[in-house]
Amino acid sequence: MSERIAFIGGGNMASAIIGGLIKQGVLPQNIDVVEPSEEARNQLHSSFGITAQAQASAALAGAGLVVWAVKPQAFKEAALAAAPFTANALHLSVAAGINTDSIAAWLGSERLVRAMPNTPALVGKGISGLFARAGVSAEDQKRVEQVICTTGEFLWLDTEDKLDVVTALSGSGPAYVFYFMEAMTTAGTEMGLEREQAHKLAVATFAGASDLAQTSAESPQQLRQRVTSKGGTTAAAIASMEDNDVRALLIDAMYAARERAKKLGAEFGAA
Ligand SMILES: NC(=O)C1=CN([C@@H]2O[C@H](COP(=O)(O)OP(=O)(O)OC[C@H]3O[C@@H](n4cnc5c(N)ncnc54)[C@H](O)[C@@H]3O)[C@@H](O)[C@H]2O)C=CC1
Ligand SMILES: O=C(O)[C@@H]1CCC=N1
Numbered sequence: 001m002s003e004r005i006a007f008i009g010g011g012n013m014a015s016a017i018i019g020g021l022i023k024q025g026v027l028p029q030n031i032d033v034v035e036p037s038e039e040a041r042n043q044l045h046s047s048f049g050i051t052a053q054a055q056a057s058a059a060l061a062g063a064g065l066v067v068w069a070v071k072p073q074a075f076k077e078a079a080l081a082a083a084p085f086t087a088n089a090l091h092l093s094v095a096a097g098i099n100t101d102s103i104a105a106w107l108g109s110e111r112l113v114r115a116m117p118n119t120p121a122l123v124g125k126g127i128s129g130l131f132a133r134a135g136v137s138a139e140d141q142k143r144v145e146q147v148i149c150t151t152g153e154f155l156w157l158d159t160e161d162k163l164d165v166v167t168a169l170s171g172s173g174p175a176y177v178f179y180f181m182e183a184m185t186t187a188g189t190e191m192g193l194e195r196e197q198a199h200k201l202a203v204a205t206f207a208g209a210s211d212l213a214q215t216s217a218e219s220p221q222q223l224r225q226r227v228t229s230k231g232g233t234t235a236a237a238i239a240s241m242e243d244n245d246v247r248a249l250l251i252d253a254m255y256a257a258r259e260r261a262k263k264l265g266a267e268f269g270a271a
Contacts, residue, residue, distance in 0.1 A: 005030065005147070008056070008068050012119065014035075015048075017121065060085040065090050066089045068103070072097050072265075079107055083106060086109075090140045093112065096171060097264030097265040099114070112132075115130050117171070127155075131163050167261045168255070181206060185202045
């Protein structure tokens, strides 16, 4: 991985990917970042030794791969500013909602992969959905895999609309898990544990249950049944959740996230 990589936007997601690349031996001097916020530029310098540029310039022309990590709302403006310098690059967008028809039109390029990663990428435990436009070669796909695998796992999707589902599931999903952790920590604290103890128990429970689900041959439903003794405590908790329609509410939440992804695409994509 000796070619230059450019990032347009140097916030959370860019930092997660840059961190993974540097851990894999990519040199900071081979990474260009365009980042208008001075605070974010300072952060990139102190975390990775990268001197980011405030705006797109001819310096981007040396990049073989350009990673688009701006908010959907800022994508068009960022794309139009950088496109004159990135004509020969392969492009990788991580923006939610913005479809590749829009991005290809703004960039004037068909060499474009759209990805939906998630924040566990920060610790190398992310998972990304990937979709390649027809103009992307097998070699280009391999190049994207080399970069994305520094942040965790990935899977390719055969149609672009599935990326909005991935967004609702694993893209936004870490927030659902943290939401449950918050609630479990609050309840544990209310019932008399120290907050730190409740937090530790909640985090370890998610980590352990996830490991178990990943390594076991049994389905989550079977694993749940193993915890749930007849007439026991878990049965009482699950019955309370079922009475309160927690499952249906979670499913509704994912539909809301997917709908928002579609709306972002319609609102901030190409006209
Ligand atoms: N945070 C998350 O969990 C995930 C985010 N995403 C996507 O990643 C993208 C970036 O999200 P985050 O990193 O969380 O946001 P962020 O706000 O941390 O980073 C975006 C950065 O872009 C910069 N920026 C704004 N206008 C710009 C321009 N014209 N040119 C270059 N940079 C510009 C901002 O100053 C900011 O630092 C979004 O499109 C989001 O949908 C995807 C998966 C997960
Ligand atoms: O909330 C968002 O819009 C982004 C996309 C997935 C996670 N964060």
